[in-house]
Amino acid sequence: MTNVLPAPTDLEPAGTRRPREREHSVRTPPWLYAVLTLGLFLVVVPFLWMLVSSFKPESEVRALPPTWWPETVTLSNYETLLNRLDFPTYLFNSVVVALAVTAGNLVFCSMLGYALAKLDFPGKRALFGIVLGTLMIPGVVTFVPLFVMVTKMHLSNTLLGMILPFLAGPFGVFLMRQFITSLPDELIQAARIDGAGELRIFFSVILPLCGPALATLGILTFLTSWNNFLWPLVIAQTEDKYTLPVALALYSVGQNATQFGLLLAGAVIVVLPVLAIFLVLQRHIMQGIAMTGIK
Amino acid sequence: MATLSTASSTASSTGGTPSRHVDPTRRAQAVAAWVLALPFVLLFLAFTAGPVLASLGMSFTDFRRADIRSPLSVEFLGLGNYTELVADPVFRKVTLNTLLYLLLGVPLTMAAALAAAVGINRLNRFKGLFRVGFYLPVVTSIVAVSVVWKFLYRHHGGLFNTVLGWVGIGEVNWLDDTTLALPSLVVMAVWRNFGTLMVIFLAGLQTIPREVAEAAEVDGAGGWASFRHITLPMLRPTLLFGAVITGIGYLQFFEEAFVMTRGGPLDSTRSITYFTYDQFRFGNFGYAAAASYLLFLAIVLLTYVQFRWLGERDERPKKPSKKRRAKEATTA
DSSP: OTTOSOOTTOOSOHHHHHHHHHHHOOOOOHHHHHHHHHHHHHHHHHHHHHHHHTTSOHHHHTOSSOOSSOSSOOOHHHHIIIIISOHHHHHHHHHHHHHHHHHHHHHHHHHHHHHHHHOOOTTHHHHHHHHHHHTTOOHHHHHHHHHHHHHHTTOTTSHHHHHGGGSSOHHHHHHHHHHHHTSOHHHHHHHHHTTOOHHHIIIIIIGGGGHHHHHHHHHHHHHHHHHOOHHHHHHOOSGGGOOHHHHHHHHHHTTTTTOHHHHHHHHHHHHHHHHHHHHHHHHHHHHHHHHHSOO | OHHHHHHHHHHHHTTTOOOTTSOHHHHHHHHHHHHHHHHHHHHHIIIIIHHHHHHHHHTTBOOOGGGGTOGGGOOBOTTHHHHHHHHOHHHHHHHHHHHHHHHHHHHHHHHHHHHHHHHHHTOSSOHHHHHHHHHGGGGSOHHHHHHHHHHHTOTTTOHHHHHHHHTTOOOOOTTTSTTTHHHHHHHHHHHHHHHHHHHHHHHHHTTSOHHHHHHHHHTTOOHHHHIIIIIHHHHHHHHHHHHHHHHHHHHTOOHHHHHHTTTOSTTTTOOHHHHHHHHHHTTOHHHHHHHHHHHHHHHHHHHHHHHHHHSOGGGOSSHHHHHHHHHHHHHO
């Protein structure tokens, strides 16, 4: 599993680097650990404060001066979110949209990624140019006409309308192409000599080797979709179609704006699954970033 | 493979029309390639290319929400929306805010990321721990962290003001002050985003050959001198790339302002994206499209200027090797 994604900048073979590196490893000054630990503390504090405060009753959340540790630990904020407000529905919507978008990207992006990496065809260069160019197009440029179109298709205020525009993103194509380029051509030639058709080669020879890249793409797409805001905000018109970020944002500026305990518990529900996924699978994510240079 | 490739280049130069000389596996490849590309291409045409063009078209009209049902009543305005935007005091204000956000945010984010990357790169142990820790905020929802930071920034009893109170600084009105609100959002953005650049810079640092730093040390260069004259110049392509992607992101800021300040106080945190969203909500689709196109233009311009100013054309770190490899593959 290690070193599955090639770092294009890493031109030296791994074997030749290692011993030299160890030989010259400079001793780390102790103050550096201290400074970085302080930095790490500052980065993590907002999350800790969020988590701790979400277990305080509303009166304690607004206490002056603030209490560091909850004097009364309560789950009432979470109970309100799950029972009185419709957070289970928002959670469901977020999961459905993120899973569908992820599935679409895995399938469609690896297909085009393979074609761009290993096949010769007219229009290849232009197509790759389009993929790279699309990376630069901000969502704010397309959402107005997209809204008109989706409304005409009677898909506004539906989850399908939320999913469709994101089913195949340029980032995925780029990532899959990078990975598949590094697979040896001999595999494909051998399969051709054995008489396998071109599509068959993709599905039975190439795709099974793409596991690590698909894992990276899957995680990153899921996270991006989970956090996506502008388009779901535009599309969702009734509460039952809200995703988690939309619900949280609208509550935080609406009539619940002053109920901080409740909002922080909502933030925990949005943030915690993502942090857990990231911590468990972070190696794949880091490799993906190092490889493409893009989140 | 060598003969196949040359066959392909002649095939593609004739526009792909099947001729007698085309190798059958070559044609099978082209057909398979387009079958594989088809879903992406269709989705791209429908949901990206179409809307990008439609947005441009719309920006020259007075398209309003009601016109979704009756598109015939739409009138062509030429550059009307654009001239109106340039004269619109709110649009001027949001443009200024967006530029300020960019000018404050990009250098601060780059500095934080570079400091973290250089520090981590010198560690013998716990590299992974710090890398993952500093990256945590990047994966979280901006909406959710904005809710949290709004709480931290509270005037009375917020964490920041409480801590500042210990050192005798009175309560600061972070988010309700027209001059402080925008920088406060920038600080959160730096916290949220520097991890991405840190990872990219770390990868860049690892490409600097040890011999170079070593030679500098032999020549008597201290830590700062070697950072200034070796690390920075050698990291230039990576820094450039980092500046571009961060800049593109910051030009579109919206969610933090939506949650933390609602664009206020007095529009001091309203961005171009926010303005576009507002006009969309008011039903002024043509006007919104024009505003979004100006932002798009700014993004293209920024990318171009940064590549021009800071380096040569082929300095983007990852691209050249890929292109080179692709070229090698086709010419092999």
